[in-house]
Structures are given as C-alpha cells and as structure tokens.
Amino acid sequence: MAMTMKTEGLAELSSRISRLADKAELVAKKSLFKGAGVVADAFGQAVSSIKTEPFQGKKDMRLPSPEEKGALVGRTGIAVFKGTGSEINTLIGVTEAGGYTYIGGRKVAVREIARSINSGTSFMQKQPVFRRAASKAKTSATQEMIREADEIFEEIINGSG
C-alpha cells in the first residue's frame, strides 16, 4: 500500500529551524544559568549545615568558628559566564563579591575560608559541604537545564521566541 504525505509551510519551518542555529549559544547560556542557579541555591543551603565551635586558640584540630561560617552566609552564587570556543563555563561558589573579611583582626579572603572548610587543613577538620551539595544537585540541575532549553526551543519553533 502506498501512502502520500503532503507538507505545507516548509519554507516557514525551515526559517524557524535556521533561527534555532542562530540562537544556539543563547539557549546554552540560558540553560547553563538555570542549572547553575540550582547548584548555587544548594551551596547557599550547604553553608547552614557547617558545624562550628568557638575559637579557642591554636590547637591541633578544630572546627570552623561561627565567625568563619558567618562570613560565607549570603556570599554564595554564580560568577561571570565565560565562553571559550565551543564551551561555555561558569563558576559556582563563593562569588567575587565575597571579597575579604576580618577574623580575629586578620584580613582573610572569604574564598580561602570556604576552601578551608570544604577541603580541610592540617588543623581544621574538613566538611565537604560544597562538594556534597554539587553532587546532590547535579540531577535536578541537569533536568532544569533541559527544561529551560526545551522551553526556549518551543518558543522559537512557535514563532514567539
């Protein structure tokens, strides 16, 4: 049995498909932004799970002080997006706006505090809260990126994007 298929409006469809290619980078950036946002939110929540103890002077092994933990509150987020060739990257973590803080009268980079807590030091027990948060948020971040990309593609194909 033979069947004939007829398609109309191919020129319009073709034009919309070509717009997909033009907007590919934009779609990738918007999707990455959505996914990065999910991980950044998880990082924000991770800060609250950091265990602390009051600073009791130098000792062989200690937990972060409440001041060190406090320096990270509200300072996690998404850093600048950078494109290199076919890749689009961003940094999620303690933002550049995190800057410096003063702990016990000493100027300390907020990122250094975050790294010390996440990776530990020879005198501070590690609490890999950011690595754990990134791992746990990976699936939902990927889903969010796919959902965002689908939504933009749909807008372009429907002619509203």
Add this chain to the structure above:
Amino acid sequence: MIYEELVAGLQAIEGVRFAEYEWKTRPAGDFGTVQLDFEAAVENGDDCKVHRAWEGSVDLFTHGQNDTAVEAVEDVLTEICGSSWELNSIQYERETRLIHREFVFQIEAR
C-alpha cells in the same frame, strides 16, 4: 570492603602516616587522612539499592614537594579505584608550611 583495601594500601606507604578521618595530634613528619564523604551514586532495583558508590577523599600533607609520597598515593588510588579519582586541589598552608594535596575518589560500596 574496597574502602578498607584503600585504607590498608595508604597505611602501607613508607614515610607517610595515614589515619582515617583525622589526627587528634598532628604527626611530626609527612602524614595524611582518608575518609568517606557521602553516597555519590546509586542504582535501585527490586525496591533496594543494587549498586552504590561512595565519594571520599585522601588528604596528603607534606613538608616539601615529596613526589615519592604523591606517586605512592596515586598508585594506591589507581590500584583500588581505577581511574575514578582526581587530584582536586593543591594548597600551601602558610601557618604550618605544609603542602596540602586533596585527592577525591569514588569507590564501589560493597
């Protein structure tokens, strides 16, 4: 358990003392810690966890570059974890003048 093999392998390295999780008192020479951090992946089947992977870390603290110790740690990780590990960071601690290398690995939980 594979993790226990990893701990034993690290503790057998000459010239570096390894403990699980932490040292209450910092050793004088080069030293390290190994620990499991969290469940990194899981495959479910028949209402139970069929396969699980842990993510963990090895922290190596050396007073100098100590390439021999670094290579020994990497050899143990390769032997036990295959290619499922990476050198996550290298930091210099100003306070103690130690070089801190953090290796992150994933290992099958069984």
